[in-house]
Amino acid sequence: MKLIIGFLASTLIAGASYAKTCDVAVDATDAMSYNTKVIATAGCSEIKLTLKHAGKLPKAAMGHNLVIAAEADMKNIIAAATKSGFAKDYSPGTEHVIAATKMVGGGESDTFTMSTSKLKKGTKYKFFCTFPGHSSIMVGDVSL
Numbered sequence: 001m002k003l004i005i006g007f008l009a010s011t012l013i014a015g016a017s018y019a020k021t022c023d024v025a026v027d028a029t030d031a032m033s034y035n036t037k038v039i040a041t042a043g044c045s046e047i048k049l050t051l052k053h054a055g056k057l058p059k060a061a062m063g064h065n066l067v068i069a070a071e072a073d074m075k076n077i078i079a080a081a082t083k084s085g086f087a088k089d090y091s092p093g094t095e096h097v098i099a100a101t102k103m104v105g106g107g108e109s110d111t112f113t114m115s116t117s118k119l120k121k122g123t124k125y126k127f128f129c130t131f132p133g134h135s136s137i138m139v140g141d142v143s144l
């Protein structure tokens with residue numbers, strides 16, 4: 001019994017010292033841009049990301065979301081989102097999507113929490129917006 005309690009205690013302590021949630025704030029604008037080109041995850045066991053649309057334009061004209069995926073999957077995810085259409089908020093779906101906010105319009109925001117254990121060393125990851133045409137500019141790197 002002592003052994004089990006000792007094991008549990010050490011697991012909890014180890015967990016507490018390792019678990020670190022990093023808050024990440026990204027602004028999107030009416031000028032079809034994010035205010036950052038890199039989302040850094042080093043030293044974080046999870047990131048709590050909030051995308052804020054700092055502009056005024058409605059979702060139909062200048063909607064933004066933020067999707068995290070492997071660079072190799074980006075093209076297919078954007079194609080699927082475009083196909084889903086505006087009625088479904090150009091949703092990236094779930095296939096190959098590691099994390100995603102909902103589509104927001106001016107003044108709105110959305111948050112997700114993602115475990116960084118989903119990111120593997122040696123793979124390149126990107127964050128991008130799946131509103132049609134936006135990802136050519138609204139794209140950046142997720143660094144490990």
Ligand SMILES: [Cu+2]
Pocket residue numbers: 032062063064065129130131134138
């Ligand atoms: Cu966008």
